[in-house]
Amino acid sequence: MSAPRFSDAFRAELHELFAWRRDVRAFRPDPLPQGALERLLATACLAPSVGLSQPWRFVLVDDPARRAAVRANFERANGEALAAEPGERQGLYARLKLAGLDDAPCHVAVFADPSTEQGHGLGRRTMPEALDYSAVLAIHTLWLAARAEGIGVGWVSILDPAPLAATLEVPATWHFVGYLCIGFARADHEVPTLETAGWECRRPPETFLIRR
Numbered sequence: 001m002s003a004p005r006f007s008d009a010f011r012a013e014l015h016e017l018f019a020w021r022r023d024v025r026a027f028r029p030d031p032l033p034q035g036a037l038e039r040l041l042a043t044a045c046l047a048p049s050v051g052l053s054q055p056w057r058f059v060l061v062d063d064p065a066r067r068a069a070v071r072a073n074f075e076r077a078n079g080e081a082l083a084a085e086p087g088e089r090q091g092l093y094a095r096l097k098l099a100g101l102d103d104a105p106c107h108v109a110v111f112a113d114p115s116t117e118q119g120h121g122l123g124r125r126t127m128p129e130a131l132d133y134s135a136v137l138a139i140h141t142l143w144l145a146a147r148a149e150g151i152g153v154g155w156v157s158i159l160d161p162a163p164l165a166a167t168l169e170v171p172a173t174w175h176f177v178g179y180l181c182i183g184f185a186r187a188d189h190e191v192p193t194l195e196t197a198g199w200e201c202r203r204p205p206e207t208f209l210i211r212r
Contacts, residue, residue: 017148024152025097025193027104027183032151037106037182040151044142049134050127051119056138056177059168061107069167070159070179071101077158096197100154104181109164110139111174135177142180152185 006014041058049055061067078098085093101107112135114128123130143153161176194200 017144020188020190021143021147022152022185022189022192023194024154024181024183024185025100026186027100027152027154027181028186029103029105030184031105032183036149036151037108040142040145040149040182041108043145044138047134047138047141049119049137050124050130051122053116053119053122053124053131053134055112055114055116055118055131056135057111057113057170057174059109059111059170061109061168066167067101067107070107070164071099073159073163073167074099074101074156077160081158092197092199096194096199098158099156100181100183101156104154104183106180106182108180108182109168109170110135110177110180111165111170112177113171113174115171115173132175132177135175139178139180146182150184152183154181155179156181 037060044056044058045054047056061070082090082093112132114131116131139155143155146153156179159176159179164176164179165172165174189196192202195202
């Protein structure tokens with residue numbers, strides 16, 4: 001089979017998709033369309049992975065008690081993060097809405113399984129963390145696919161991994177990568193929320209380029 005040829009119009013739309021991908025923090029409680037989450041997870045599994053190991057593991061968190069435990073985990077971790085901020089930044093930090101845990105209809109915890117035999121260890125001997133990187137690529141693939149369908153994703157990273165793994169009763173060897181809130185955003189923003197809030201600004205690509 002010959003590879004598809006993508007048009008200039010498609011590339012322009014793809015760039016627009018990248019630009020409009022946002023870390024959503026405020027969700028509408030409306031449920032996702034039937035089959036949407038399963039479709040997004042299937043697309044996530046098209047992501048590249050080291051040695052074709054596909055180490056990602058998705059845990060759908062629907063149980064109210066487990067969700068409450070995740071929320072409590074976030075509150076503890078967020079309180080510690082707030083206390084660690086310099087005094088002049090604490091007010092700004094406190095005003096940021098850092099989780100969509102209350103309203104997002106779908107919660108998905110993403111782990112990487114370092115014990116997987118799939119891939120036969122290819123590419124992991126010197127960089128075993130490549131398994132975690134592969135799970136991150138799956139998250140990003142899901143994120144873009146969701147945005148293309150008008151669905152928002154919020155990545156909650158302010159969580160303590162060990163209690164979270166215990167709450168979700170996953171194997172102790174799994175590495176926690178990210179907790180995703182998925183649903184329809186209350187509002188769409190082209191500029192990242194953290195930028196409009198004054199927390200940080202996006203820097204130009206040449207800032208990160210080093211030539212040798």
